[in-house]
Amino acid sequence: MGLVAMILEHPEELYPLVKLKMAAARIEKQIPAEEHWAFSYTMLRKVSRSFALVIQQLGPELRNAICIFYLVLRALDTVEDDTSIPTEIKVPILESFHRHIYDRDWHFSCGTKDYKVLMDKLHLVSTAFLELETSYQEAIEEITKKMGAGMAKFILKEVETVDDYDEYCHYVAGLVGLGLSKLFYASRLEELASDSLSNSMGLFLQKTNIIRDYLEDINEIPKSRMFWPREIWNKYANKLEDFKYEENSAKAVQCLNDLVTNALMHAEDCLQYMSALKDLAIFRFCAIPQIMAIGTLALCYNNVEIFRGVVKMRRGLVARVIYQTKNMSDVYGAFYEFSSLIKSKVDASDPNASLTLKRVEAIQRTCMSSGLLNRRGYHLYESKLRYNSVLIMVVLLLLSILFATLTIKW
Ligand code: D61
Numbered sequence: 001m002g003l004v005a006m007i008l009e010h011p012e013e014l015y016p017l018v019k020l021k022m023a024a025a026r027i028e029k030q031i032p033a034e035e036h037w038a039f040s041y042t043m044l045r046k047v048s049r050s051f052a053l054v055i056q057q058l059g060p061e062l063r064n065a066i067c068i069f070y071l072v073l074r075a076l077d078t079v080e081d082d083t084s085i086p087t088e089i090k091v092p093i094l095e096s097f098h099r100h101i102y103d104r105d106w107h108f109s110c111g112t113k114d115y116k117v118l119m120d121k122l123h124l125v126s127t128a129f130l131e132l133e134t135s136y137q138e139a140i141e142e143i144t145k146k147m148g149a150g151m152a153k154f155i156l157k158e159v160e161t162v163d164d165y166d167e168y169c170h171y172v173a174g175l176v177g178l179g180l181s182k183l184f185y186a187s188r189l190e191e192l193a194s195d196s197l198s199n200s201m202g203l204f205l206q207k208t209n210i211i212r213d214y215l216e217d218i219n220e221i222p223k224s225r226m227f228w229p230r231e232i233w234n235k236y237a238n239k240l241e242d243f244k245y246e247e248n249s250a251k252a253v254q255c256l257n258d259l260v261t262n263a264l265m266h267a268e269d270c271l272q273y274m275s276a277l278k279d280l281a282i283f284r285f286c287a288i289p290q291i292m293a294i295g296t297l298a299l300c301y302n303n304v305e306i307f308r309g310v311v312k313m314r315r316g317l318v319a320r321v322i323y324q325t326k327n328m329s330d331v332y333g334a335f336y337e338f339s340s341l342i343k344s345k346v347d348a349s350d351p352n353a354s355l356t357l358k359r360v361e362a363i364q365r366t367c368m369s370s371g372l373l374n375r376r377g378y379h380l381y382e383s384k385l386r387y388n389s390v391l392i393m394v395v396l397l398l399l400s401i402l403f404a405t406l407t408i409k410w
C-alpha cells in the first residue's frame with residue numbers, strides 16, 4: 001500500500017510516523033564514543049527492530065544493562081537458531097555460554113548477516129558487559145545460564161505437550177521477564193515483581209511470535225524448527241505441514257484459533273504486572289511490546305493469511321501505539337479494543353468459540369473494572385477509504401510543499 005494511500009486511509013497515523021522517523025534519526029546521533037558501546041548500540045538496532053527503540057528510551061543506567069542483556073541473549077539464540085550447527089557442538093556451547101560472556105578471547109562463528117557480525121565481534125559486547133555494575137552482571141549471567149540449559153534440553157526434545165510448550169517459552173522468553181524484573185529492582189526504580197507475573201510477560205510475547213511466524217519457521221532452511229505443540233495441532237492435522245495447503249485451511253484456522261485462545265490466558269497477568277510499575281520509561285518499555293502482541297493476536301485470530309504469508313501490524317499503527325502509550329488507561333484501552341476485535345471475529349462453529357469468548361470477556365472485564373478504560377480507536381484493518389476532506393486537503397498541501405521544497409534546486 002503506497003504512502004499516500006496509507007495516509008489517506010489513516011491520516012491519524014501520519015504524525016506518529018513522522019515522529020517515529022525523527023526519533024530514530026535522533027537516536028542514531030546518540031551513539032556513544034567508546035568502540036564497544038558504539039558497536040553494542042549499533043548492533044542492537046540491527047538485530048532487534050522491535051526492542052531497540054523502547055530500550056533506548058530508558059534511563060542511561062538501565063539502558064546500558066538492558067542493551068547488553070539483549071545482545072548476550074540474542075547471541076545465545078543465534079547459536080540455538082542456527083540449524084547447520086551439529087548437536088554435539090551446539091549443546092555444550094549453549095550450556096556454557098554464561099561463562100563465555102566473561103571471556104573476551106572466546107569466539108564461535110555462526111548465524112547469518114547481522115547475527116554473524118554480532119557473534120564475530122562478541123568480545124566487544126563482553127567488554128561492555130564487564131563494565132556493568134556487579135548486580136547487573138550477576139542477573140544477566142544467571143538468566144543466560146538457565147536459558148542456555150533450557151535451550152539445550154529442547155535441542156534434543158520436541159515440543160509435544162502444552163506443558164512442553166509453556167516450558168520452552170519459559171526458557172526463551174519467560175526467563176527474560178524474570179531477568180528484567182531483577183534488573184529493574186537492582187536499579188532501585190521498581191519493586192521486585194513476582195516470577196509468575198514476569199514469566200507471563202515473556203510467554204505472551206513469545207507465543208504471539210510462534211503463532212505469527214508459522215510459515216517463516218516451517219519454511220526455514222536447511223531444517224525447520226517448529227514450536228507449535230503436537231498436543232494441539234494433532235487435533236486438526238496428521239502433519240504440521242498440512243496447514244500450508246489450501247484444502248486444509250478450515251482445520252488450519254481452527255488450530256490457529258486454538259493457539260490464540262491459549263496465548264490469551266497470559267493477558268491478565270501481563271495487565272497486573274504493568275499496573276504495578278512506577279517508572280514511566282520502564283512502563284513504556286514493558287507496555288509497548290505487550291500492546292503490539294495483543295494487536296498481533298487480534299490480527300492472527302481467524303486469519304488464514306497466517307498460512308499464506310507474513311502477517312504484521314501496519315507501521316502507522318505501530319507508530320501510534322509507541323506514541324500513545326503513556327499510562328495504564330492507554331494499555332486497558334488497547335487490550336479492550338483488540339479483545340473486542342477478536343470477539344467480533346469469533347465464529348460459533350469454531351470448536352474453541354466458547355473458550356475464546358470466555359477469555360476475551362475476562363480481559364474486557366479486567367479493563368472495565370480498572371475504571372481507567374480510555375478507548376484508543378485503533379483500527380487493525382484497512383477501513384473503507386474515509387473521505388475526511390479537510391484533512392486530505394491539508395495532507396495534499398503538505399505533500400505538495402514537501403515535494404516543492406525537495407525538487408526546487410536552490
Ligand atoms: C518486559 C519487556 C520486554 C520483555 C519482557 C518483559 C519479557 C520477555 C521478553 C521481553 C522477551 C520476549 C521475546 C519475544 C521475542 N522472541 C525472541 O526473541 C525469540 O528468541 C528468544 C531468545 C532470546 C531472547 C532475546 C531477548 C528478546 C527481548 C529482550 C531481551 C532478550 C532482553 C531485554 C529486553 C528484551 C525468537 O527469536 C526470534 C529471532 O531470532 O529474531 C526465537 O528464536 O524463538
Ligand code: MG
Pocket residue numbers: 077080081172
Ligand atoms: Mg531461538
